[in-house]
Amino acid sequence: MGLTLGWYYHLPPCASADEVAATVDDSLQLLLQAHRERGAPVALAITGSLLERIAESRPACLALLRAAVEDGHVQSLACTFYEVCPFLVPPRYLRMQIERDLACKERLLGLRPTAFWPGNLAWAPVLGALLRELGLRAAVIGETHLREAQQTQLWQWLQGSVTHMGSVLVDTLAGDPLEGRRFALELEGGARLQLVMASSGLRGALSFGTQGAIHHAWDDAPLDAAVRDARARSPRWQAFSGDDGDRINPVSIHQYRRLLAGLGPILTGLPAADHDAEVMEFLPAHAPGGIAFWQDETAAAWLRLLDEVYRAVDAGAVAIDDVLPLQDVFPVFWKRIARARWFHERAWSLASRIPR
Amino acid sequence: MMPTCLILTSEYPPLVLGGVGRYVHEVAHRLRRHLRVAVMVVPTYQPGDEDRDGAAAADDDGLAVALAGNDYRQALAAITSATDAGALAGLGTAADAIADRCLRMLVDAPVDDTPVIYVQDYALSPVAAALRARLPGARVVAACHLPVYAGFTYFDKPIADAIHQVLEARLVHLAQRVVVPSAFAAHVLGLTHNVSRAKLAVIPLGAERPEPSKPMPTLPLRLLAVGRATEQKGHHFLLQALKGLLAHHDVQLTIAAGATGRARLGVMAGRLGVAAHIRFEEALTLDAMWALYDSHHVLVTTSLYETFGLAVLEAMASGRPTVGFAVGALPALWGPDLAGAFGTPVADVAALVARLQALFADERALAALGARAECRARSFGWARHVDALLEVLQPRHVVKRDAQEPAWG
Numbered sequence: 001m002g003l004t005l006g007w008y009y010h011l012p013p014c015a016s017a018d019e020v021a022a023t024v025d026d027s028l029q030l031l032l033q034a035h036r037e038r039g040a041p042v043a044l045a046i047t048g049s050l051l052e053r054i055a056e057s058r059p060a061c062l063a064l065l066r067a068a069v070e071d072g073h074v075q076s077l078a079c080t081f082y083e084v085c086p087f088l089v090p091p092r093y094l095r096m097q098i099e100r101d102l103a104c105k106e107r108l109l110g111l112r113p114t115a116f117w118p119g120n121l122a123w124a125p126v127l128g129a130l131l132r133e134l135g136l137r138a139a140v141i142g143e144t145h146l147r148e149a150q151q152t153q154l155w156q157w158l159q160g161s162v163t164h165m166g167s168v169l170v171d172t173l174a175g176d177p178l179e180g181r182r183f184a185l186e187l188e189g190g191a192r193l194q195l196v197m198a199s200s201g202l203r204g205a206l207s208f209g210t211q212g213a214i215h216h217a218w219d220d221a222p223l224d225a226a227v228r229d230a231r232a233r234s235p236r237w238q239a240f241s242g243d244d245g246d247r248i249n250p251v252s253i254h255q256y257r258r259l260l261a262g263l264g265p266i267l268t269g270l271p272a273a274d275h276d277a278e279v280m281e282f283l284p285a286h287a288p289g290g291i292a293f294w295q296d297e298t299a300a301a302w303l304r305l306l307d308e309v310y311r312a313v314d315a316g317a318v319a320i321d322d323v324l325p326l327q328d329v330f331p332v333f334w335k336r337i338a339r340a341r342w343f344h345e346r347a348w349s350l351a352s353r354i355p356r
Numbered sequence: 357m358m359p360t361c362l363i364l365t366s367e368y369p370p371l372v373l374g375g376v377g378r379y380v381h382e383v384a385h386r387l388r389r390h391l392r393v394a395v396m397v398v399p400t401y402q403p404g405d406e407d408r409d410g411a412a413a414a415d416d417d418g419l420a421v422a423l424a425g426n427d428y429r430q431a432l433a434a435i436t437s438a439t440d441a442g443a444l445a446g447l448g449t450a451a452d453a454i455a456d457r458c459l460r461m462l463v464d465a466p467v468d469d470t471p472v473i474y475v476q477d478y479a480l481s482p483v484a485a486a487l488r489a490r491l492p493g494a495r496v497v498a499a500c501h502l503p504v505y506a507g508f509t510y511f512d513k514p515i516a517d518a519i520h521q522v523l524e525a526r527l528v529h530l531a532q533r534v535v536v537p538s539a540f541a542a543h544v545l546g547l548t549h550n551v552s553r554a555k556l557a558v559i560p561l562g563a564e565r566p567e568p569s570k571p572m573p574t575l576p577l578r579l580l581a582v583g584r585a586t587e588q589k590g591h592h593f594l595l596q597a598l599k600g601l602l603a604h605h606d607v608q609l610t611i612a613a614g615a616t617g618r619a620r621l622g623v624m625a626g627r628l629g630v631a632a633h634i635r636f637e638e639a640l641t642l643d644a645m646w647a648l649y650d651s652h653h654v655l656v657t658t659s660l661y662e663t664f665g666l667a668v669l670e671a672m673a674s675g676r677p678t679v680g681f682a683v684g685a686l687p688a689l690w691g692p693d694l695a696g697a698f699g700t701p702v703a704d705v706a707a708l709v710a711r712l713q714a715l716f717a718d719e720r721a722l723a724a725l726g727a728r729a730e731c732r733a734r735s736f737g738w739a740r741h742v743d744a745l746l747e748v749l750q751p752r753h754v755v756k757r758d759a760q761e762p763a764w765g
Binding site: 019217338339 | 543547550587588590592593620624660661681683701702703704
C-alpha cells in the first residue's frame, strides 16, 4: 500500500527548441534528480514526440532518464506519440499513435511500458481493447471520469406536463471517497484492464495550479500537513496522484524534494494487477471540459479539414508521418490561439494534394 | 517643437520597489533631451503616498511628475475574478479619472502633437486604454519587464485570479510596439500572448557607473544578493548555499531585499542557523547601490526566473563576478565568454557552492573574472538603450549608430 506519484510531459509539434530546452532544464531534469537523490519511485509519461526531441537536443537528460528506467525508480508509461484526444481520432490512427509511442520508448529507454496514461486523461471506449491488444495491462484515468462512469440514468415522467419526460443522472458513489478502492475494466474474452485512478483531491492538495502545497516555496505548513495525512493513512491506503498539466519548476522543486523526503517508504510504483478489483463493463468517452468543448464549431471545422487530409492519405497523396503531428490536440484545445496557424497551414497544404 | 512622451508607471523614486522605478527615472531624464516628457505614477500593488496626491509636481530636475493616490490601487485590489463586471467597471472609473489627469498634464502640448504613451506596468493597461480613447492618434508603447512564463505565477502579486494575465494581454494587444529587455522575454511574450516578432523590440537595459569601479575589498569574503523577498528570487536556495559555504569559509552575505524582506528572510536564516552571517540592506538609492557593489567580492544570483537581471549587470559594471543559477536571460547577459564561468544549474545548491568555493580559492582569478565582467557590461549603456527606444517611441527618429558597438546578445 502507498502512494504513487506520476507526471505527464508533452509539448506540441509547434513548440520551439527553447521550449524543449526549458522543459528539460527547468522541469524534467530537476524532477529526475530529486527522485534519484531519494531513490523514490515515480511514474513518468513523456509523449514519444517530446522524447525524440529530448534525445536530439538534451542527450544527457535522456541518458539520466534511461538509467532511471533501468534501475527501476522511474516507471515509464505509454501514451500517444502526439497528445491526441482519443475520441477525435479514427481508431486506426489512434492505434498508430500508441504503437509509435511504445516503439519510441522501447528504443530510447530500453523498456516497453506496460501501463498507459492518456493525455488530459481523455478516453474513448475503443481504447480498452486496443490497449490490451498492444500488451498494456493498466491505464490511468481521472477520478472525475470514474465517478461519471458510475452514474446511472433514471427517467422521470410527467414533470409538470403529461408530454414532458426527462432524466437525471444518479451518482451511485454518492460522493464516497474513492482512494483505496480498486477498479478494472472487463474486456471481451474475460480480459481485464486495470484502472489506476488519479485522485483529484490529492492533486489539488499537492500539485495543482499555484495552490498545491509544492508551489509554496516559503511556506512549509501545507506540505507538512499533506505529508502527515499521507503517513497516517498509508497502512491501508493506495492512491495515485498525477499531474498532466502543471509541472515541477524551479519554484516547486524545493517543496517537492521535501515531499519525497517526508513520504519516504510510502512511495511506490504503480500497483500490480489486482484480481479483487471492482469490475466495470464500460468506460464512456471523457475529456476535461466536457465533450462539447472538444467538438464545438471551431473544433469541428478543424476536424473536417483533417478528414480531407485523411482522404489524401487514402489516395496515396500524403504520407501518414505528415498527418500524425496534426492530430495533436493543440488546435482543438487552444483553438483561438495564433500558434494554431502552424497546424492549419500544414493541413491545408496536405489536403490540397487530393487528386481532383 | 519636441513631441510629447507620457510615461505611465507604478514605480518612481521614492516609490521604488524594484528595477522598474530606477529604470523609469533613468530613461525619463535621458528622453528629455529629445522629447517633452511627463511621468504619471500610479500605485498598483503597493500603497502610494496619499499626501502627495494632487496636481502635477516636478521632481528635483524639473521633470513633470504626478503621483496618483490609492483609488486605482484599491479598485485593482477589489477585483476578485477576471469576470467580476462590477469591480472591472470600478477599475474603469478609476482609470478614467487618471486619464483625465494625464490630459491636464499634456495641456501645454502643441495642437498637432500626437503624444506617445509609454506604459511600464501591465496593471495600468486600463489607464492606457482610457487615454487612447481620449487621444485617438496617440501611440501606445508597452514595456514588459517581467512577462509571465508557463509554470510560474505573477510573483509577489495576489495569485488567486487570472486578472493579471488579462491585464497583461490587454496591454500588449493595445500597444503598437512592445519593448522587452531580452530575447528571452520576447520569446515568453510570443508564447503567452501571441505577440508577433514585428511588434516586439528587444532593447536591453543599461548600467553606467558615475565613477570607476573600486578594487576588491579586503577579507572576509563578502557576497551580495539583490532582489525583492519573493520566491522568484530563490533566497531559500541562497541561504542553503551560505550554510554550505560557511563549513569552509568565513563569509558574510548582504541581502538587499527591500524594506519588507528582512522579516521573512530573517526567519528562514534563523532556521538554517546562518542569521549571524547576514546583513540586510533596505531601500537604497542607486548611488548607495554602487557603493554596495564596491564593498563586496561577488554578486550571487539565485533568481529562478529572470527576464534581464539589472542588478547582475550593475555588479558586472562594477567589476564584480556574478555567479548563480543560469536561468532565463542571464546566460545571454553574461555572454558566451562568461556564461560558463558564472552560470550554475538552477536549484542545484551543491553546484553553486562548489563554483563559489573554486572562485574563492584563487583571488587573482576572481579579480580577472571581475575585469572581464566589467568589459562585457560596457556594451550595455543607457545612451544606447535610449537611442533604440527613441526609434520605437518615435519611428521617424533616426539615430546615428556607432558601427563599432559590440553586440548586445
